[in-house]
Amino acid sequence: MLGKMGLRPYSIYEIKELTHGESDSPRIVSFKMRPKDGQKFNFVPGMFSSLFLNPNDKLFRSYSIASSPTEDHLEFMIELINGRFTSLLANLKEGDEIYVSEPRGAFLYEPSDKHNDLFLAAGIGIAPFFSMLRYLKSKNMKRNVYLFYSIKHKDDIVNLSELEGYKELGLNIIYTVTRDAENEPWSGERGRINMQMIQKHSGDFVSRTVYLCGGIRFVKDIVEELKSEGIADEEIKRDIWGE
Ligand SMILES: Cc1cc2nc3c(=O)[nH]c(=O)nc-3n(C[C@H](O)[C@H](O)[C@H](O)COP(=O)(O)OP(=O)(O)OC[C@H]3O[C@@H](n4cnc5c(N)ncnc54)[C@H](O)[C@@H]3O)c2cc1C
Known part of the structure; x- marks a missing residue:
């Protein structure tokens, strides 16, 4: 109907x-x-x-x-x-x-042979990346992907075991907590996703196609930083969700 x-x-x-x-x-x-x-x-x-x-x-x-x-x-x-x-x-x-x-939008995942991928997700901005990762798995496509995923608290990670399973396909995941107390045990990163964090884990980030999804502040800030590092605008695909 x-x-x-x-x-x-x-x-x-x-x-x-x-x-x-x-x-x-x-x-x-x-x-x-x-x-x-x-x-x-x-x-x-x-x-x-x-x-x-x-x-x-x-x-x-x-x-x-x-x-x-x-x-x-x-x-x-x-x-x-x-x-x-x-x-x-x-x-x-x-x-x-x-x-x-009907499904729509301009944030389209197009895995390319020329570039590896860099996925940046803030909070529930992880949702479209599940579609991408599930798609890669269904096609048994192994790719060199870095996913930076920020959550307020470590218990906020969505489908942790599913995400960990994608490491077999070549996924590297960097979790970062933004609100957990410093004295809480945690082996991942702390604070918002930023250029220093990206550089530390993915030194070749400039050669990757970037996909990012989250609130407007997160997306705008990080896009500016990525551009100032020399990444071309067309290699930065973004989905902005309002505030
Ligand atoms: C293209 C697109 C894709 C989206 N995909 C998703 C998705 O996959 N999953 C998802 O959960 N949402 C997604 N959103 C956001 C979603 O559309 C709604 O904005 C959200 O569910 C809030 O709707 P609401 O009517 O309950 O809140 P509203 O009554 O519209 O807003 C209530 C208040 O809460 C604030 N607010 C909005 N989001 C949050 C939040 N996450 N945490 C705290 N406060 C908030 C708003 O600023 C507002 O002041 C997407 C938005 C867009 C534009």
């Missing part, structure tokens, strides 16, 4: 599987869904869809797709912040209907 959001058509998907949080990321809920009519959806890892609870409602929010296009469902990873939309999402049950726009 198709509806319209402005001029854009959207398909209606029914939630078939709804997982409430991972034990290691209590505020993040994974919503998995399949189209009611079995219709196929095509997208490139990095794209997002808009979710509506009511097709006549003007209230909607956009969410990056976390599943791979090779999977038979769509998955979204949503941080429940008790805002206007997320407080409604929190009440959804398995089997409820949800309305999903």
Whole structure:
């Protein structure tokens, strides 16, 4: 079934599987869904869809797709912040209907033979990178990728064991905590992702294609730093989520 959001058509998907949080990321809920009519959806890892609870409602929010296009469902990873939309999402049950726009966006993962990748994720900005990593795994594509992933607290890491599993494909992960106390035991980095941290772990970062996702401050600051290090604007792909 198709509806319209402005001029854009959207398909209606029914939630078939709804997982409430991972034990290691209590505020993040994974919503998995399949189209009611079995219709196929095509997208490139990095794209997002808009979710509506009511097709006549003007209230909607956009969410990056976390599943791979090779999977038979769509998955979204949503941080429940008790805002206007997320407080409604929190009440959804398995089997409820949800309305999903056609996937879209300009943040497209295009693995290239010429360049290795550098992924930079702040908080729930990790969601599109799950789509990319799941896609690589489904295609058994081994790539030299560095992922810098900042979380407030070490327990906020989403799907830790899944992420660790991608090391087999060539993924190097640097976790950094921004809010944990200095005296708490932790073997990763501390503080926001910055150039010194990137240089320390990935000395060849200038030759990589950069993909970054998170809040506007994080993205703007790091883009400026990357450009001042000589990375061309077209090699910096970004997804900005507002504040
Ligand atoms: C392209 C795109 C992709 C996105 N992908 C995702 C995704 O994969 N997962 C996801 O969880 N969100 C994602 N977002 C953000 C999402 O669209 C909503 O903005 C978010 O869920 C808050 O909606 P809300 O109606 O509950 O909050 P609102 O009522 O709109 O906002 C409430 C207040 O909370 C603040 N706020 C917003 N986000 C946070 C936060 N994370 N923590 C604390 N305060 C916050 C806002 O600044 C605002 O002041 C994406 C946004 C865009 C534009």
